[in-house]
Amino acid sequence: MSRRFAGQRRPFKPFRAAVFLLLIVVSPVLTSCGENTDSFFALDTSISIKIKGSEEDLAALKDEICAFDALFSPNGTQSAIAALNREKKVSDEWAFDVLKEAEEYRVLTGGAFDPRLGALSSLWGFGTGKTAVPPQDKIASLLEKSLASEFDFDGKTKTVSLSGEAVVDLGAVGKGALADRLREICEERGIGSALISLGGNLTVVGKKAGGKARTIAILGPDGSSYACFIEAADTHIVTSGVYQRFFEQDGKRYCHVLDPSTGSPVDNELSSVTIVSENGAYADALSTALLVMGGEKALAFWETRRDFEAIFIRKDGEVFSTGIAYTLP
């Protein structure tokens, strides 16, 4: 097996890291001729867009993000997902496509990614503002009900039906699916260079001036210092990390990613998984799924597919990758 790991982790260099931090954090607010930027809150996260393009181009991307937010949000009168959870049926082409893709990823990952865990996330208090460890019997019964629900897809009418009591949650794939659409818009409008950040999802369109790939820093287990770097052009970089959303109870941390085999937050040796792929929805679903799988199963999964790149960062700070990550000398 030719695993191409990032190799030995080198000591963290604060000065070099600070330069990269400056580049990545500050660059979205710099404007020059032909560059336009925007940052705002949507999809329950911070969004930033930097493009080489017009204000109209920027507005087109923002409009798409807002349209997606309204259609895929867990609540709201315009939300297809809220309608599906309420009425067990929804007809909408965009929602149909994303739900169908999500169901395909559930099957592909052996259920490590599962879009039917909304009720369990709420039980743990994520998204409700009242996080707490629930009683084990409640977790078990809700998990059983959630996994018993099934989707039905009617391609002719673009209608999705859901049997049983599961609550659909596309939090682990939605931003990736949106990023795919945003890349299409860039192509349609001739936006040759863009950097779009949707929370933990980064989309790089084109290359930097001079034809160079962009250097992207990947966060370490503390969620603030950098563990490694990659070079990226025309791709999506999606990270799922246990430090992104969590609560603590009795000295133990509980993160927002649930293991569908237990109904409880993921608890293995991994701190984060970053996936690099030209398919944003795939990268998003896999970042969540491989975090659930843990390092060994995740590497075995990668071996069977080899159609994406991955960076695994363990809680002890060790970095493994499929060959793309490097550390600074």
Ligand code: AMP
């Ligand atoms: P991500 O940050 O992409 O890993 O997505 C995490 C979000 O997806 C959570 O906040 C939940 O809304 C939802 N989620 C949690 N666990 C899973 C899972 N195993 N499969 C699919 N969605 C999940």
Ligand code: MG
């Ligand atoms: Mg994800």
